[in-house]
Amino acid sequence: MTLMERMRVLSEGTKYDSCNQSAVCHAFGPDGRCIQLYKTLMTNACSGECTYCPNRCGRDSVRASLTPEEIVKITWSFYRRNAIEGLFLSSGVIGDAERTAEKQLEVASLLRKQGFTGYVHIRVMPGTPKYLLEEIADTANKFGVNAETTSSMNYSEICPNFDYKNDVLQRLQWTRDLINKKRREEGFRGRIIGANDTQFVVGALQEPDREIIGTVERFMDKYELRRPYFMSFDPVPSTPLENNEASPLWRETRLYQTSYLLKDYGLTARDLDGVLDDNGFLLDVDPKMLLASCSPDMFPVNINTASREDLLRVPGIGPVGANRILRSRPISSEKELARMGVVLTRARPFIEINGKRQTNLFSFAGVGA
């Protein structure tokens, strides 16, 4: 296979991986997802038997690999043309996690030796030894392991070669410790040290969203997880899960929205119970709007007196808008709010400015408050 063909096969293997480093995006695909790193697998020949994965061993598919020198050369070429900010390197399991991490480390070290100052994100395999994680932490800006699911039982079902507690959770904890250590060493002026993150495959098993949201909250608390990524399950032919149904894309979107409510809005998993159905699954409705609609007694919120927490519960007001409101009081009109970035069409039914609020059918009929 030519270099181009191998590159295509291995890059396609990472297209579902998200890697936001919140710096400069350089291109956007027709699906609207940003391309800011050269994302590639080192190889798609994998000794793992993950039941949902197109690269699982034994599956009949085109196998390819790139040498560290080839990956480094391509990364430099794209970087010089300002087409990327750095490299995202994942891989199939080459024998075992240790050998795979050694290979990944070889790429990162080679890049750094050549003076590469761009961003390097290494997605390590479950079970990577601690000494290699430490070496990776010295060269990469970000590194971490994918949790894929919510519990040991689920994990053993989809990734039978690895142990959830030891190979994933233990590594998440080491990653957290190493990130904190590196941040202390580098300070604010050193290289960027990305926060702990992980990815979940949504819908491969029957785990309800309540379980996923609870796991995300636990990870945020315990492993200082900054951002969870969600990947909708899509059945791959010739895998044990080929007959399962694909997870709807909206589920992924709603999970992202709830993760932001946990991360930026100060809500807890318990607060989000109201947006789940009886079986613990999210509905295809904006969870913040649903929460607000389910608690009419909390609204309208007086824009000029409400606390930050109360403002954040209003649909159409985010953390930035809430800060602006708090620092610009008194607010006298909707126009001022609109200039501050509040989405009035969403916020209007839930706010009150100087005693004025949008009327509704209940107040028109004289029912309720």
Next chain:
Amino acid sequence: MIVAFRESVEGILLACMELMDDLGCELISAKDREDLQQKMDFSGIENVKALGFRGTKDTTKLVNALFGKQRLRMFQRDPDVEGYISLVLRHRSSRAIELVHFLCSCEGNAELLYSGKSVTGKKYYNYMRDVSRSYHRLCMFARPCSVNGVLTVKVDSPHQIGDMFCRWLARKNPDLPVSVIEGDIAWIGNGGHVGLETYTQVPASLAGSLEFADMHDEVDDLWDMYYDSQFIPKRRNKGHARGLQPKASASMSKMSERDSYKVERGIANCTLDSFASRSEV
């Protein structure tokens, strides 16, 4: 009294302090001493109090004197007051005198710069965001090429941001000289590699004659293939992608132009090449 100030961060801040001391003073702004002299000659003014033309004051101290030492940002990506003024001044529609009056009207409350509460406040906040956005667009979509070993790129922005972009590109590639051509001038970054100052400005015609270690890298085909490989057809979202990769980005480079075309038209999964290879089989 007539106060003439330079259209720089320092000049603006000094003019603010002067205006706050003497609300009745008249203001004139100028880009530099020559510009000021021309304006004075044209209007027949002889004596003015010139501010900011020497460039010696500590702007942070001036900001602290005007707005205090509070942390003055509402959004983590908002620049501080100095950055705000610097960005606003680069905007094509920015008027230095109006900006001075606006800063004074804040009466030491810098939060009004960022809140967008007043109409003028919103206008200048938008100017700041416009310039910031244009700069980020350049960082995103400009694709420099190696010309005699110098990373060279032509930019065409309505705002004056060539020097900012040059510094960014030079920081990103510390081992190479970079040249950002904006109209008839070229900003040179990492100029030490070619015997110039680290950051300097030269005529655009001179930039082409700079030489450094030659390097050839044909990455366009590789990039096209990589770009195509990242697309998930089931998730095509034309409206969203258009907003993020607007048509304007296409003019910044050939690579961006092709990316932008694919955003508009999608990526064909069947090409003439695949037809030919199938025929061979």
